[in-house]
Amino acid sequence: MWVGTRRQFNGLVIGGLTMMLTKNFSSAEMMCSCGCGEDSMDPDFMSILQNIREDMNRPLRISSGVRCAKRNSQVSSTGSTGPHVPRKNGTAASDILIAGADALRLIDIARKHGVSGVGISQRGTHAKRFIHIDTISDEQHPRPTMWSY
Ligand SMILES: [Zn+2]
Numbered sequence: 001m002w003v004g005t006r007r008q009f010n011g012l013v014i015g016g017l018t019m020m021l022t023k024n025f026s027s028a029e030m031m032c033s034c035g036c037g038e039d040s041m042d043p044d045f046m047s048i049l050q051n052i053r054e055d056m057n058r059p060l061r062i063s064s065g066v067r068c069a070k071r072n073s074q075v076s077s078t079g080s081t082g083p084h085v086p087r088k089n090g091t092a093a094s095d096i097l098i099a100g101a102d103a104l105r106l107i108d109i110a111r112k113h114g115v116s117g118v119g120i121s122q123r124g125t126h127a128k129r130f131i132h133i134d135t136i137s138d139e140q141h142p143r144p145t146m147w148s149y
Helices: 043-056 069-075 100-112
Strands: 002-009 012-019 061-064 093-097 117-121 130-134 145-148
Touching: 043 093, 043 100, 043 130, 093 117, 100 117, 100 130
Parallel strands: 117 145
Antiparallel strands: 002 012, 061 093, 093 130, 117 130
16 A cells, blocks of 8 residues: 655654555665565565554564575575565565564564564664564465574
8 A cells, every 4th residue: 555654854844655565664764775676475474563553553664574595695694595485475574673572582482472583682782682473484485483593
């Protein structure tokens, strides 16, 4: 669904249209960051993500949603078929910038909504800490599981 947006930029009000995948998550924030334009997210995963966001009752900052095979090979040891690479129905994974008590609360709530893959990056500066969640399951990615980075 497209929604109208208005924002202030150097005193100018700029109107635009934003493609939303769910109430709170836009296509732009889930899109591959390499510039290829790939934004295919699994709709079932997106409704889980939206439900998690509503239970958390706070905005969730996505640091990574879709990654095309090329991008994933550049940034992850999981190569061209990692959890962020779109499957048949799109990508069913995302990384969420979150730390401390909120990070633990996110894991509790995500599990309640059926998330079966959890990756934990909770070292170093709080602003860069994140939790990976996914609902994928295939021969290469058996679930449930948990890992750290
Ligand atoms: Zn890409």
